[in-house]
Amino acid sequence: MRCPFCKEDDDKVIDSRSTDNGRCIRRRRRCLRCQRRFTTYERIEEGVKLSVIKRDGSRVPYNRDNMLLGIQRAAYKRPIPFERIEQVVDEVEEFLVSHFEKEVSSQTIGEKIAEVLRRVDKVAYVRFASVYRQFEDVGDFIEEAQDVIERSAHDIPGQQNLFEGKSDS
Ligand SMILES: [Zn+2]
Numbered sequence: 001m002r003c004p005f006c007k008e009d010d011d012k013v014i015d016s017r018s019t020d021n022g023r024c025i026r027r028r029r030r031c032l033r034c035q036r037r038f039t040t041y042e043r044i045e046e047g048v049k050l051s052v053i054k055r056d057g058s059r060v061p062y063n064r065d066n067m068l069l070g071i072q073r074a075a076y077k078r079p080i081p082f083e084r085i086e087q088v089v090d091e092v093e094e095f096l097v098s099h100f101e102k103e104v105s106s107q108t109i110g111e112k113i114a115e116v117l118r119r120v121d122k123v124a125y126v127r128f129a130s131v132y133r134q135f136e137d138v139g140d141f142i143e144e145a146q147d148v149i150e151r152s153a154h155d156i157p158g159q160q161n162l163f164e165g166k167s168d169s
Contacts, residue, residue, distance in 0.1 A: 019041075026041055049062070053104065062096070064089060067089055068089050070113070070128070074127040074131065075124040078121050
């Protein structure tokens, strides 16, 4: 592990214990360069287990692939590497996991994606927001970048709802 203080990747585990009913291992480590201590947590990787509440009130299981697909469509022909798109998804998932326990609205997911995407690529953001807006009223997402929408309007991706399990493929 890279030391959070001096960035050296050379440490020694000084204590290791199970927490969270055995679902998590907590390790105390000491950096062999600066001697400072830090803690790491090791967990089994679990997918996000949330119900997504659709606009009509029905629920579907959260699906990472749907989100990935939606963002990929918005990023069509944009210079965004796939890993970057995955990072967007990871960031949204991190937000979801830390803020919601059982269920989350599709609108909340959409807004979060838009927020993250906006920092990555303006055009993809606007495309995403404009598609998204057709089924969830998110008001003024679009206004600030009307010109970008118009320039990219010819290749706005599919008009379907990205989070309600429908697909045009
Ligand atoms: Zn260090």
